[in-house]
Amino acid sequence: MEYIAHKQKNDPAKTQAIYDHLSGTAVLAESFAEAFDAAQQGSLAGWAHDVGKYSKEFQDRIKNDGPRVDHATAGARECWNKGDCFASFCVAGHHSGLPNLGSEDSREDRTLCARLKKTLPDYSAWKTEISLPDASFPDYVNKDCLTDMFFIRMLYSCLVDADFLDTERFMEEQNVSRGGQADIEELERRLDQYIEGWFPPKGVLNEKRCQILESCIRRSGEEQDFFTLTVPTGGGKTVASLTFAIKHAMAHGLRRIIYVVPYTSIIEQTADVFRRILGSDNVLEHHSNVEFTDDELTSEESIRLRLATENWDMPVIVTTAVQFFESLFACKSSKCRKIHNIAKSVVVFDEAQMLPLPYLKPCVYAISQLVRHYHVSAVLCTATQPALGDVFKEFVPDYSSVELCPRELSEDPVFKRTRINTVGTRTWSEIADQINDEKQILCIVNSRKSANEVYKQLSGEGRFHLSTLMTPFDRKEKLREIRERLRAGSVCRVVSTSLIEAGVDVDFPTVLREEAGLDSIVQAAGRCNREGREKAEKSIVEVFQPAETKTPEMFHTSIAAFRKAQREGDRNGESISDLKTIERYYKELFLLSGNDALDKRRIVCQSSNQTFPFQTIADQFHLIEQEMRTVYIPIGDGQTLVDRLRQGEFSKALMRSLALYGVSIYPQHFKALEEASDIEPTENAVWVLRNPSLYSRETGLSLEADYGKAEFV
DSSP states (O other), rough: OOOOOOOOOOOOOOOHHHHHHHHHHHHHHHHHGGTTTTHHHHHHHHHHHTTGGGGGHHHHHHOOOOOOOOOOHHHHHHHHHHHHHHHHHHHHTTTTTBOOOTTTTTOTTTSSSHTTTSOOOOOGGGGTTTTOOOOOTTSSSSHHHHHHHHHHHHHHHHHHHHHHHHHHHEEEEEEOOOOOOOOOHHHHHHHHHHHGGGGOOHHHHHHHHHHHHHHHHHHHTTTTEEEEEEETSSHHHHHHHHHHHHHHHHHTTOOEEEEESOHHHHHHHHHHHHHHOOOGGGEEEEEEEOOOOOOOSSSSHHHHHHHHHHHOOSSSSEHHHHHHHHHHTOHHHHHTTTGGGGGTTEEEEEGGGSSSGGGGHHHHHHHHHHHHSSEEEEEEEESSOOOOOHHHEEETTTTTTSSSOOOHHHHEEEEEEEEEEEEEOOOOOHHHHHHHSEEEEEEEOOHHHHHHHHHHTSSSSSSOOOTTTHHHHHHHHHHHHHHHHHHTTHHHHEOOOGGGGEEEEEEOOOOEEESSSSHHHHHHTTBBSTTTTGGGGSSEEEEEEEEESOOOOHHHHHHHHHHHHHHHHHTTTTTTTHHHHHHHHHHHHHHHOOOGGTTOOHHHHHHSTOOBBHHHHHOOOOOSSSSEEEEEOOOOHHHHHHHHHHOOOOOOHHHHHHHHEEEEOHHHHHHHHOOOOTTOOOTSSEEEESGGGGGEEEEEEOOOOOOOOOOOO
16 A cells, blocks of 8 residues: 555645655654754654554545544554653644643543543554654653653644644645745844944943943853843843844854844834844744735745744744743644744843743743753843842752843943932822923823823823824824924923833933832833933933822732832932842842742643643633733724725735724723624624724723733734
């Protein structure tokens, strides 16, 4: 019998033999797993994954369109019988996803234990064509469950990517637009050409930026490890961190740079900087709003970018914390496929202080595994370095980190561009009066409702409101106009939620900040006198407590930690923005939150036991816990796009265009709009605003607002 693995869809006469597919997959999986010292494991998983296709039942399925057949469990059983549970998990889940282990008496078909006991078709013909290789284990596995679970996910990634690529190569007859990007050496050449323009520096601020850059270059030869880059706002953090990453990768033969950014609202500007320096064909921007579809691919470059989103086979990746960490804790092949390419990389966590507290321990656990076993160098990059040492030591007892920016540089007076004062309680009317009295001023509040309350009391020209109740298109337009007015010296009075703190490049002479966590206050201060054109004593950041608004519960712990850190700082003669005060704040924040609050879903605890609950953890690990609903606004070009939806058109390209006209709201707000018939679904269950009077281009969607946070996905 001729044993077939695949038929080409367009030409069924063309077939791929099982042996050829297993051989091709094994070679690829072996090469992928070699990056973390597990080449033999990769080879075994590749050879074993489709041995179940040797059954007559599967051959009837592929040749005659017969009934579906479970072909994955067979290879899992063979690996298990060889004493290799790692490869067994991977083979069992290479289509359906990594299963939970289950127990000996498990009756749930989806667990590995239950599947291994299944009655399977006779697939013994595999022994006539191949033999499964013996595979030794890397020396870091078989010691604890935390390490083993992470290893299985990485090995699984190697297998499913190899399986996809070998199948793709056969189906497309090798006409696949992958690769073609520059290597690290070429990236370094382009980077050097760019930073050459920084020298000689003009002005004191640029001189300090260059010193930070030079420090990163000097440190790039350090051994692979944990690194921190503590650079004040305006210190050239983005270019300095990229420079370290590329030169460190050159020094250690690493393959790529992965930049992990907290919010989609700032990822575009980071990716744009990298494209300018390194070339657009070498930078992949990957998050929930970037999806490439076949109907819009018009160039070789766009096709390569779409393919690279599948497995991150690009030299520079810019992605979100959600995309990065949820992939590392996923169980499905489509999400896990890319994670093996994190090995042998430099991973920069931009604005590391924004890692969500309820998932801090699992995130630190993942970073620790990558650095200790997968030849990754991790850089925690921020202006307010969180005190994560104790959390890291739970997973790496001998943890230490290398700071890339000398403390004397990060604390240089040139970066002290503001004076932060706490001013006590203020009413919203008093805040509005103060804003009306200033020519250029920014006020940042904790909720969308408060932003609207203050904005309604502003008068005259040049007043702006920013919140996530506005569409991304309108927010971008407002920010463009705000920047133009600031540059021109025109009247510019802005009330915003915290979305403006997350890397938005604006420069105000005065900033008001509703009391929040110290990290938010320091970020707000970064929007004041950003370029250092004024003396610090003239650039005031005032932190106030609202008189008539109850502080949302979500801010209670961070505010309490801020107040205690400030009191101790005052006693020691330290300012709010001093590094010692910031370190004290984070320690207090973690203490007040409690150990359990750093792992709300008990992800680490579950990973530590013997049950290997891959599917359970994947279902529970979501950095954004409260599901948001999106309503699309038929305004401007959004009207045309919504009309196309109403006419039945639906595609990824259309939905990506519509993303500029979407507003994400909480379920209770969505329900209120639905009950009032102010929104309606299209036939594709996409919801659009039915009552256009509820949307203002000034203030956004009118509803009972909740707390304004920048987009996380």
